Amino acid sequence: MTKIPSQAGIITTNLGSDRVVVKAQIHAGGRGKGGGIKLASSPEEAEKAAYEIIGMQLVTHQTGPEGKKVKKILIEEAKEIKQELYLGITIDRSQKNEQPVIMASASGGMNIEEVAAKSPEKIIKVAANPVISYSNFQGRKIAFALGLEKPLIGELSDILKNLYRLFVEKDASLVEINPLVITAANRFLALDAKINFDDDALYRHPRIKGLRDPDEEDPLEVIAKETEVNYIKLDGNVGCMVNGAGLAMTTMDLIKMAGAEPANFLDVGGTASPERIERAFRILTSDTNVRAILVNIFGGIVRCDRVAQGIIEAASNMDLKLPMVVRLQGTNAEEARTIMAESTINFEVAEGLYEAAEKVSRMVN
Numbered sequence: 326m327t328k329i330p331s332q333a334g335i336i337t338t339n340l341g342s343d344r345v346v347v348k349a350q351i352h353a354g355g356r357g358k359g360g361g362i363k364l365a366s367s368p369e370e371a372e373k374a375a376y377e378i379i380g381m382q383l384v385t386h387q388t389g390p391e392g393k394k395v396k397k398i399l400i401e402e403a404k405e406i407k408q409e410l411y412l413g414i415t416i417d418r419s420q421k422n423e424q425p426v427i428m429a430s431a432s433g434g435m436n437i438e439e440v441a442a443k444s445p446e447k448i449i450k451v452a453a454n455p456v457i458s459y460s461n462f463q464g465r466k467i468a469f470a471l472g473l474e475k476p477l478i479g480e481l482s483d484i485l486k487n488l489y490r491l492f493v494e495k496d497a498s499l500v501e502i503n504p505l506v507i508t509a510a511n512r513f514l515a516l517d518a519k520i521n522f523d524d525d526a527l528y529r530h531p532r533i534k535g536l537r538d539p540d541e542e543d544p545l546e547v548i549a550k551e552t553e554v555n556y557i558k559l560d561g562n563v564g565c566m567v568n569g570a571g572l573a574m575t576t577m578d579l580i581k582m583a584g585a586e587p588a589n590f591l592d593v594g595g596t597a598s599p600e601r602i603e604r605a606f607r608i609l610t611s612d613t614n615v616r617a618i619l620v621n622i623f624g625g626i627v628r629c630d631r632v633a634q635g636i637i638e639a640a641s642n643m644d645l646k647l648p649m650v651v652r653l654q655g656t657n658a659e660e661a662r663t664i665m666a667e668s669t670i671n672f673e674v675a676e677g678l679y680e681a682a683e684k685v686s687r688m689v690n
Contacts, residue, residue, distance in 0.1 A: 561586025624655030
């Protein structure tokens with residue numbers, strides 16, 4: 326792996342292969358279709374491909390229209406491929422017990438999402454009961470369903486066994502090998518893999534946590550993590566500041582119903598102090614797409630009058646110019662309304678949740 330295009334030729338020479346594959350390394354799938362994976366038949370071609378890929382804004386179906394800037398590449402030996410398979414394990418939340426499910430397909434590679442959407446019958450699914458764990462019988466069942474030759478059946482079962490062990494022991498939410506290829510020599514080889522980890526379990530895995538690459542994350546999300554604000558950037562123009570994940574999701578849905586688009590998920594949590602509210606406002610206003618802000622706070626543990634004071638202090642400190650709709654309900658809501666009414670900041674008050682969504686929608690539209 327390298328960040329320097331000129332090293333691609335040296336790496337290719339050291340691999341001692343007639344053909345190599347130059348792969349963009351970003352946190353998104355679909356790189357091949359976006360031009361982020363190229364074949365090379367010489368060190369010179371590998372270097373040329375590296376210069377084309379490093380620095381490009383790679384757009385795939387998982388990056389969104391803005392794409393991701395490629396900062397490093399992986400160079401590996403190309404193999405003679407007889408067949409491409411897909412293997413994956415995730416949690417099936419559509420089932421009542423939400424247990425892990427092993428997925429496999431004989432149609433692996435770049436088009437696996439298209440296969441899943443248009444030909445779901447080609448995706449084999451086998452539930453893995455977390456109590457009795459993985460069984461070799463399940464591996465053989467999947468291998469037979471894939472139509473594998475006899476010598477490969479046991480090998481695939483062992484691969485699935487280890488994949489399931491990885492999934493459980495490392496607290497993963499997704500592990501996948503795509504493609505798992507059968508080479509011309511009739512052996513399995515994992516050409517690419519992806520693992521998603523449960524953030525709440527990373528304290529048990531400091532080595533995995535140490536692999537985090539902030540360069541591959543949205544800059545605002547990095548700032549939010551550092552300031553202990555739960556924030557996920559979206560593509561809309563209404564900045565949302567809400568306390569409680571459920572209320573935040575509902576708020577986003579209602580904004581869409583009212584004809585606007587949420588710019589983010591932001592949960593300030595149960596301790597919406599003035600400092601945290603100001604940090605949240607600074608994150609919201611750093612998004613140049615945001616044209617209005619909706620503050621929706623339900624005062625349970627947190628008192629609405631403290632939230633109102635925090636909003637006023639934050640807006641004053643920042644000289645906030647964006648129009649804003651504020652809905653405060655719950656503990657000390659009346660006191661909060663009085664505080665807000667006596668302030669000089671630019672905002673509208675809403676009593677109902679959908680009323681708040683309609684008001685902010687009118688502001689941006």
